[in-house]
Amino acid sequence: MMRIWRSNRTRRAVAGVIAPIAVAAGTFASSAHAEWALNFQKPVTPIAHIQYDLHMLILWICVAIFVLVFGIMFYSLFAHRKSKRAHAANFSHSTKAEVIWTVIPILILIGMAIPSTQALIMMEDTTASDMTIKITGYQWKWRYQYLDNDIDYYSALETPRSQIENNAPKEEHYLLEVDKHLVLPVNKKIRLLITANDVIHAWWVPALGAKKDAIPGFINEIWTQIDEPGTYRGQCAELCGKDHGFMPIVVDAVSEDDFNAWVQNQTSQ
Ligand SMILES: [Cu+2]
Numbered sequence: 480m481m482r483i484w485r486s487n488r489t490r491r492a493v494a495g496v497i498a499p500i501a502v503a504a505g506t507f508a509s510s511a512h513a514e515w516a517l518n519f520q521k522p523v524t525p526i527a528h529i530q531y532d533l534h535m536l537i538l539w540i541c542v543a544i545f546v547l548v549f550g551i552m553f554y555s556l557f558a559h560r561k562s563k564r565a566h567a568a569n570f571s572h573s574t575k576a577e578v579i580w581t582v583i584p585i586l587i588l589i590g591m592a593i594p595s596t597q598a599l600i601m602m603e604d605t606t607a608s609d610m611t612i613k614i615t616g617y618q619w620k621w622r623y624q625y626l627d628n629d630i631d632y633y634s635a636l637e638t639p640r641s642q643i644e645n646n647a648p649k650e651e652h653y654l655l656e657v658d659k660h661l662v663l664p665v666n667k668k669i670r671l672l673i674t675a676n677d678v679i680h681a682w683w684v685p686a687l688g689a690k691k692d693a694i695p696g697f698i699n700e701i702w703t704q705i706d707e708p709g710t711y712r713g714q715c716a717e718l719c720g721k722d723h724g725f726m727p728i729v730v731d732a733v734s735e736d737d738f739n740a741w742v743q744n745q746t747s748q
Contacts, residue, residue: 520686523711523732524703527688529598537591544587602688605702608670612661616673616680616693616715619722623661626672630745634659636725643725655712660729664738665705673699678720684713684728692717705732 522531559565613624620635637656641647650656663669673682675693683690691699705711713728733741 523706524687526602530688533594533598605670605700608702609667611670613672614682616675618677618720619726628742632659655727657729660731662731662741664735665708665732668704670702679717680715680719681717683716684711684730686711708732
């Protein structure tokens, strides 16, 4: 009886180890299209640049603290080991040590708070924008309304069902392609008003450093100003129902002339 119980427990323990490995292996095998880059996407807006620089600054501060703390710890363990007949100091209170370990972290936190605050203030400043677009999240698509140009359309997933159900090979922009892109001019400050019509969504385009919750009944605002023409892709970033993973965002950043031509084309239809 004892033996069966033990073997069941062993089997359960083995299954507990193997199951996550199998799941991980399956994930690796099926994610041939995954983006394996480690850092943020290449920033293309002032906000994305300031976020990237802040991220790198704080990353290196963390690396320096890690190296210093673990360096001192491992050096101390090694240099003052018992076999060398090390004797522990026997003081129980040190004002000097307490002042040092209070003042240094405060200085580090201030050093991080100053650039963080500058970034937040810059990100919140939607004044003096050249144009305004209202973005509304729906289950499961986006609606773009160009308030200055009287353009209004929906943008929905274009990846065919056959690719999602593994009946056709997956394209390069699998689940990241839509029927109608959001077209924006480069080098213009664009104010984005973000809301939703049913549940909470979030409009997120990493290369633009733009991510904001789309909440029914509320209008959140962000701004963007894209440096380089290109196509930038994003996704809904708030779990919003069964097709949450099927409402991507595609932004086309084009020259001012191309944008004006596009507006002409849209409004003359
Ligand atoms: Cu959504």
